Amino acid sequence: MGDESTARISEAGFDLDHTDKLLTTTRAVRKRLDFDREVSDQVILDCIDLAEQAPTGGNDASRRWLVVRNQEIKDKLGDLYRETGQFFLNARGRLDGTGHAKEQVVSSSSYLVENMAKAPALVICAIWGIHDNSGRPGLFDSAVPSAWSFNLALRSRGLGSAYTTMLNGRAEELEEILGIPPGVTTLVTFPVAYTVGTEFKPAPRRPATEITYFDQWGFTRSQGSADGSAKVADGQGVVVEVDTDARPDTVWPIIADIAMPAQFSEEFQGAEWSTDGEPAVGSTFVGHNKIGDFEWEVTCHVTEWEPLNTFEWRVTDPDNPGAVWRFDLAEQGAGSRLRFSMLIGQENNGTVPQALKDPAKEEKVLNRRRQTLKDNMQATVDGVKALADG
Template identity: 50%
Template sequence: MAFPIGETDRLLSTTRSVRRRLDLEREVPEELLLDCIDLAEQAPTGGNQTSRRWLVIRDPDTKAALADLYREAGGDWIVENAERIAGTGHRNERTLDSGAHLARNLQHVPAIVLVTIYGEHDGSGRPGLFDSVIQAAWSFCLALRSRGLGSAWTTLHLGAADRVADLLDLPEGVTQIVLLPVAWTIGDDFRPAPRRPAREITWFDRWGRTTQRPAEGPVVHADGPGVTVEVDVKAPPTDVWPYISDIQLPARFSDEFQGAEWLSDTPEVGATFLGRNQNENLGDWEVTCHVAGYEENRVFAWNAGDAEDPSAQWRFELIPLAGSTRLRFSMVLGPGPSGLTAVIDAMPDKEAKIIANRQKHQAANMRRTIEGIRDLVEGRT
C-alpha cells in the first residue's frame, strides 16, 4: 500500500531542529523513546551489523554535568555571541539566539539521547562509522516529530568528547556521533525551511552540469542545459563584489571571453554592455548583454543577446558563510538562438555531443574565472 504522500512530505519537510520550542516541563515516557529507537534501528547499517548504541540521559545531576561540558565545549561562545549581536539584525542573530537558548537550558530538557557506535574512525575515507549512524539518528528525529516531540541535532559536545565519555562511562572503542535533546514541542506549526530548488544544486552526468527542464534522453538545447561552478573565498561578500561586478575581469582567465565595455552609464537592472568573444569553432563575435540582476554584494546577472529570449544567461552570486563567501557562477544556454544553435542546425544528429562539449568548455573557463577571483581576493596572486 502506498503511503499518503502529503503527510509523508509534511513529516520530511517540517522536521526541524527545535530549541526554543522544546517543552522543558513535560516528561517524556521511556517507552516512547524506545519506540522511536526501534524505528530508527530499521535504518541501513554497514555490513548489516547492529553496532549502534543509544544512551538516554535523564538523571538531573548527570544532565547538569553534561550541560556544563556542552557549554565549555562551545555553548558559552554561542551565548556570548548571541548577546553581542542581539538586536543588530545580523543574519545569524536568530540562529545564535536559538543555540544560546539550548546552551542555557540543556540541563532542563527531559531527556538527552547520545547516539554512538562501536568502532573508531580510521581516517581511510572508506565507509565505516558515520554512514552507519547518521541515517538512524535522523530516522529517530522523524519518529519523534510524528509523535509530537522534537529535538535539535548537535555535535558541539564533541569538543569535550573525552570528558563526556568519562562522565557517561563510555568504554574505549565507542565513538560518539550526535547529541539529541528530546522533549515535547510547544505547538506543531513547523514549516519547511528555505532551501535552494533541487535544479540549482543537482548535477546531471558530470559535476556542475544542469538542465532547466526535464531531459528525456541525452540533453539537448531545448532542455536548457547549463553549468554551475562554485568556490569558497576567505573573505566577506563586500570584498568579493568589486571583482564579480567588473565586466572586464573574466577576460584575464577565460580563453573565450575577450573583454567588455559598458554601453549604459550606470550598472543596474536593464543596463547594457558589449561583450567580445573568440572561439576556434564558433569564430569571433560581439554580443549586447542586458543586466538581469544587480544586487550589490549579492548578485550580478546578465542575459546575452535578446533580453527576453537570450542566447545565454549568466549569473554571479555571493553566498555568505561562516568566515567566508561562496562564489557561485552559473550559465544556461538559450533559450534563444546563437552561434551554437546554428552549429546544431547544421548537424542535428550530433546535438547532444555538441551540447556536452560546449558545457565542458564553458565549465573549464568558468572555473578558471572563479578560482582566479578567489586568488585575487585572498592575495594569492
C-alpha cells in the same frame, strides 16, 4: 496539505502529504521544546526501534543508544554543553537586534546552550568503533542515517529535538560522566521533548535544480528530463564555485568589473559598458568572445544588480536570451563563496541550432559546449580568487 478526497497516494501506497510534511517540517527545535511535559521511555524506545531500520554498513549491528533521564547526569551534560557552546552566547551578544542572517539560529542555539539539561531526556546516538579518517566507510558513518530517522520518528509523534554534535569533541568527559568504554564514538546528542505546538514550516533551502549536477560536476538542468538525456528544452546550464578567504566587499569590485574575465579565460575577450553611469538593472554592455579563429560580439542586458550579492545579465534579447549569466556572492565562514552560473537559452545563440540539427547528437553538442564554458568559467573564478586573496 490535502484532505481525504484529494490525498496524493503514491504508487507504493504512501500518503505523500504525510510523508512530505514529515520530511519538510522536521526542524531543529530548541525554543519550542516543552520542558514541562513528561516523556515516557516507551516513546523513545519506539523511535529507536524505527531508527534502527536505517542502513548500516556491512549490516553490522554496532549502534548503541544512551538515554539520559537522571537530572544530576543531565546537569553534568548540560554544564559541558554550555562550556562547549560558549561561542554561541558570545555571538548572540553581537548579533541580537542586528537582523544578521545568522541572528535567529544563533539565538536559538544559545537558548539550547543555556537550557540543555532541562530536556526530559537527552538521547545519545553512539557506535562501537573509532573513525580512522581513512576515507573508507566506517562504523561511524552508519550512525548518521539512524540518528536522522530517530529525529523523524520523534516529529511524527509530536516530539522534537535538535541534532547536536558539540559534545562529540568532549569524548573524555562523556566517557567519565556516562561510563562509556574506550572504542565507542558518540555522534549526536538529542535533547528530547514534546514540542510546543506541532506546526512547523519547511525551511528555505536551495532548489534541487540549482544544486544537482547531471553526468558532470557543474552541469545543471532547469527541469528534469523525461528520459534522462540532456535536451535544450529542459534548460541546460553550468555552475562553477570557488571559496575565497576574502570577504564579499573585496570580491564584489572584482566581479563587478565586466572586463575582468578577459584576464583569465580564452573565450571571454573583454567587454565595455554601452550605457553611462553606475551599472543598474537595464544597463547594457558589449562582450567580445573568441573560440579559435571565430570571434563574435554580444549585447548583454543587466537583469539583476545587487552590489555585494548578485550580478545577472542576459545575452542579446532579455526576453528570449541566448544565455543567462550570473554571479552570486555570499559570506561563507570567514570568507566568501562565489558562484558563477550560466544557462543556455532556447534560441539566439550558436549552440541550439547545432544541437537541434540531429536529435541523436543533441546531448553531445550541449555537453561539449558546456565543457568549454565550464573550463572558461572555472578559470575566471580561480582568477577572481587569486586577485581577492592575493
